[in-house]
């Protein structure tokens with residue numbers, strides 16, 4: 001039986017940040033990942049200012065900046081009316097140490113941390129290790145792990161389930177994942193084609209209302225990424241096919257045929273929060289604990305903020321002899337409340353606003369946003385919300 005203080009299942013952004021921070025704090029931690037390496041998928045690509053502060057504290061920011069793009073401005077564009085509303089995060093430079101979004105894919109973070117954990121006195125990472133079961137008692141948690149050739153057993157003081165949306169840890173806990181799944185699907189396409197040439201002054205992050213089909217355009221270092229909605233009844237093969245690709249880019253740049261894509265992904269979107277984040281010594285975080293639509297780029301950031309909060313509590317318990325129930329209950333209270341009040345509410349508002357803008361040329365949502373942007377106080381408040389600074393303030397207020 002291998003013993004470790006904290007065992008984390010899942011080396012996505014949440015699990016990786018938690019593991020590295022605990023190791024840096026001096027807590028012995030083992031990170032287990034089911035795949036042979038940190039998956040390189042087309043998912044989160046936006047780091048918000050509080051997350052950038054955390055990356056700086058971990059000494060990871062320079063390496064991420066070197067692989068990413070700074071996006072201080074994001075836009076809401078209405079293609080029917082030609083209206084462009086822009087928000088500049090430079091306006092919150094007085095409270096944000098990093099007043100911009102960093103456009104950098106999540107796998108660049110997880111792979112960076114994996115390389116650092118490969119040679120750390122307090123932390124380690126093992127790949128091709130899938131948690132398949134756990135049992136806990138008063139003194140710890142026994143974890144069963146499957147490898148391609150073997151079954152391994154571990155014993156830890158605390159188990160963190162950072163194993164993503166389909167979390168087995170959450171299922172084994174028997175915790176309900178309350179919420180709903182949107183009836184539509186989302187299609188994302190990435191391309192090296194210069195999509196920005198078709199628009200005047202296109203920002204690296206642009207939400208586009210459109211009477212035919214709203215979309216989001218996101219720039220990362222190597223690609224433009226395009227996200228469009230699709231019907232629940234649309235066949236995935238058709239959505240991933242060339243005819244759909246041509247239609248999407250015909251609408252955007254007028255030359256769908258000429259656009260070569262590097263990735264195409266279809267996925268379902270959920271708004272769900274686990275009814276409980278904790279059972280004794282087993283704790284959930286990241287997508288294992290909550291899911292939201294990607295409009296605003298809050299999913300990965302929320303998972304990293306969970307990791308930040310939880311690692312403080314575990315350090316207090318394991319190194320400073322603080323009371324476990326007090327600390328872990330507070331983790332759940334703070335992070336679950338912020339998830340409900342802020343992330344769930346804001347992402348649903350963001351989606352409604354984009355859809356409403358598409359529904360009518362003079363979309364009411366667009367007009368409301370224009371009014372917010374025209375008012376300096378409301379504009380600042382809006383930017384602070386979208387930059388996740390308000391949610392961090394709220395979290396700290398919760399006892």
Ligand SMILES: Cc1cc2nc3c(=O)[nH]c(=O)nc-3n(C[C@H](O)[C@H](O)[C@H](O)COP(=O)(O)OP(=O)(O)OC[C@H]3O[C@@H](n4cnc5c(N)ncnc54)[C@H](O)[C@@H]3O)c2cc1C
Nearest residue numbers: 010012013014034044045131164286287297298299300301
């Ligand atoms: C298309 C798309 C775009 C997105 N864009 C953004 C964005 O711009 N900004 C943002 O903040 N968020 C975004 N998100 C959401 C973001 O990707 C997720 O919120 C984030 O990946 C959650 O991180 P995580 O570490 O909690 O889970 P995951 O990234 O899902 O990681 C879980 C890990 O656990 C591993 N695992 C699973 N089961 C086991 C097991 N039993 N044992 C061991 N390992 C296991 C998996 O292989 C995986 O590596 C987007 C999501 C999608 C789908």
